[in-house]
Amino acid sequence: MRTIEGLRRSGVGIEANRTIHDAESMMEQTGVGVLAVLDGGRLAGIVTDRDLVRRGLARGLLADARVDGVMTSPVVTIDDDTGLDTAFGLFRTQAVRRLAVVRGGHFIGMITVDDLIVDLTADLHDLSRPVEAEILLAQRDSLLPATR
Numbered sequence: 001m002r003t004i005e006g007l008r009r010s011g012v013g014i015e016a017n018r019t020i021h022d023a024e025s026m027m028e029q030t031g032v033g034v035l036a037v038l039d040g041g042r043l044a045g046i047v048t049d050r051d052l053v054r055r056g057l058a059r060g061l062l063a064d065a066r067v068d069g070v071m072t073s074p075v076v077t078i079d080d081d082t083g084l085d086t087a088f089g090l091f092r093t094q095a096v097r098r099l100a101v102v103r104g105g106h107f108i109g110m111i112t113v114d115d116l117i118v119d120l121t122a123d124l125h126d127l128s129r130p131v132e133a134e135i136l137l138a139q140r141d142s143l144l145p146a147t148r
Contacts, residue, residue: 003087003101003111004080006119011101011109013038014047014067020056021063023047034098036107037071043100043107045071075100080108084119087111 013036014023023035027049037045047067055061055070076094078087080103090099091113101109 001084001119002080003078003082003084003099004103004108006084006087006111006115007101007109008115008118009109011036011107013107015039016044016066016068016071018067019064020047020052020061020067020070023067024052024063027052032110034110034112035067036075036100036110037068037073038107039068041106043075043077043102044068045073046075046098046100046110047071048098077102078111079103084116087116091116 009032012026012030012032014026016037016039026035027033033049035047036043037047045068047070051070051072056065061070076090076096077100078090080101087099090096097113099111100107101111
């Protein structure tokens, strides 16, 4: 499975010169916890809801402070055509919860550990169905010993 197939929704971006208030509002409106920070269309960083709290609110920044002042950079990226096994490896080795998915250097989305957990859970459920059926069918066998 390719990374692009693991994306659950389109990525949401914000320009680097926008404010942290703009970022908060955009996250609330779109229901996401991370935004790609774009500088002239180039991926400059990411800002998470946690970044807004820890690097903004906790430090007493005003709501009109620039979002690029609280973003995380550099960003760990993965190409949209790369296999998900590589994404697993990056999550392990880079100790991040989100990877920016790019195509030809342009940001197209964000894949998260949560996305992979949902996929794995669904796969495990599918794998368990034959086992579950066997258990259920075995319980329907007669309780009497077989006779000749």
